[in-house]
Amino acid sequence: MRYDNYFNKERYLRFANAKFLTGSREFFSIEGCLSIPDKTFGVKRFEDIALWDDIGHGRMFLPPASIVIQHEYDHIYGKTLLQTGLEIRNEDVIQ
Numbered sequence: 001m002r003y004d005n006y007f008n009k010e011r012y013l014r015f016a017n018a019k020f021l022t023g024s025r026e027f028f029s030i031e032g033c034l035s036i037p038d039k040t041f042g043v044k045r046f047e048d049i050a051l052w053d054d055i056g057h058g059r060m061f062l063p064p065a066s067i068v069i070q071h072e073y074d075h076i077y078g079k080t081l082l083q084t085g086l087e088i089r090n091e092d093v094i095q
């Protein structure tokens with residue numbers, strides 16, 4: 001299985017019918033989304049993930065690639081941060 005830190009090794013990654021295999025080391029990621037402008041959400045993500053692609057290649061990813069992949073994977077199943085996360089409002093931030 002290949003282990004990729006960043007997208008910069010390959011400018012684009014193609015996954016057709018990718019299957020999410022497993023993840024480890026959950027944490028609370030702070031994210032935004034172009035589908036929900038000007039809002040910030042906290043969402044549980046795995047730091048490390050493994051995917052299986054349609055031609056039988058398994059690949060593992062670390063942040064930030066693993067976070068982007070989990071975010072986009074949710075979109076494939078029609079989920080946005082409105083379903084998967086908790087909105088963080090300015091008044092929630094301790095200064």
Ligand SMILES: [Zn+2]
Binds near residue numbers: 032034035071
């Ligand atoms: Zn999004």
